Amino acid sequence: MEAVLTQHLDPAAPLGLEAYRGVGGYRSLAAAFDLKPEAIIKTVEAANLRGRGGAGFSCGVKWRLRGVDAAKPRYLVCNLDESEPGTFKDRHLLYGGPHQIIEAVIVAAYALQSERAFIFVRGEYATGGNGLKRALKEAEAAGLVGANIGGSGFDLQIDVHLSAGRYICGEGSAQINALEGRRPNPRHKIPRTSIKGLWGQPTTTNNVETLVNVPHILLNGADWFRDLGINGGCGSKLYGVSGKVQHPGLFELPTGTTARELIFDHAGGLAEGRSLLGFLPGGASTAFLLPEHLDVPMDFDPVAKAGSRLGTGGIIVLDDTTCPVAVALNLMRFFARESCGFCTPCRDGLPYLAQILAAIAAGEGQVEDLALLEDLCEKIAPQSFCAFAPGAVMPLTSSLQCFREHYAQHIATGRCPFGKANEGGL
């Protein structure tokens, strides 16, 4: 498959406006303005473009359900707050090609008839965010953003919001609170932010990778997009492979590419003499998959069928020198620290899990600890306020199933079999 989303990315020298136009950039604007917004939404729905932020919900359906008669003003938020361990695709899009993002936001805002769009960039990506701001100024000066774009009658203001850290800001409703200048706690699910979001107005949030697909779908058609995928998948996908592989990196490949191809053909496989212990298919908040799952197509439904989630498509590989208890501990410390602290099961439960895991990792665990961990996971996930804690316990629950003998061995021998007893880490 030819690169679509990464074709013109160059982090060393991202294309300026003229150069980007020279390779066909912003062509989709004229195509979009020739169509009714509903027609664009229909095409995106027909393309079966599914949300690349992790949830995998149909982008076209999300847009259609927002409704053409939604109250005005309506807002579009482009989520570029990537902070999921194992995930670095949005960084490549931001640093490598800011104009591609602006073009996508314009087309999406037109389809949704949103007069204002926000691009929410994580604070750690400030350098890329500043590049995006410069690109936006260029686009505004050229009349591509602003009033009556290209004589279409469509007005759009785009703001780049540079955030200041914290994983939870990537959650859609927390992000809206952050934009409003409130503490970024997630909001209650009802009313949905698509009805009452930013400043109480209908707000559509899409991951940046989802959005950058839209101009290509518009120019090439829904069938073209669907045909890019393999093994039942649709479109191209930015996969990341990191962890214990020889050549970690970002790979744009057909949606549905198997984990085996990603890990062994594209990421260079494992170091000499090592064997695969397991992998997280889509970032930290997904369940582990095992070597027996290597031939599962990395697409939303097949990965769900295998018991995990495609998530962000950022695969984290563990080899036989990686202590799975230390991995679980690292993840749980991450989630405990990043909990927004709003609800008790999450704020107090996750540090408790981390504490038990630290004891096991250090060889001080008790046999009863495993049942206690499982019991806590079962209680924390459904009782917490948002999807953060369920995501946090997912890798632990599956780790306890997949690597139980490793936990038992730590407890029985009173030390880490990987020889890192006092480290409690990797």
Place this chain on the structure above:
Amino acid sequence: MSKLQELEKHLAQLPPAHPERRAAVVPAMQALQTERGYLDDAAVEEVARLTGLSATEVEELATFYSLIYRRPVGRHVLLVCDSLCCAMNGGKQLLTRVEQMSGVSLGEVTADGALSVLPSICLGLCDRAPAALVDGEALGPLDEFALAALLQRLQGED
């Protein structure tokens, strides 16, 4: 015009109760931090004045965001990733070494005021693990030698 002046000019045009006044709180904290290095108590009051929030509300946000500093930091802030992919590839040892080599614990400032080192959540640099970020510049994969050269550069140039 500095970022702070730009922001003040923008906010001066808004009616007092306009919702975007409050929305300016993060950019306001960032602008003041850029000028002063960190957000001291006077800066918290200043952000409150600009945004129409109480100082307590600003404090709540200032202490929530990991990239807003309520205590003095060095002229350079080195963020070292401690999340999974980096930790699996030597990031944990790197954090220990950076403390030894810089002579300060995480969160402290070196005696010359040049450097603070802070642990960070995943920096989105898993393909360059173990990774770090300094003054917006991505670094990685880092080893002990690269780290030594970096510390020398950061502590030597001012």
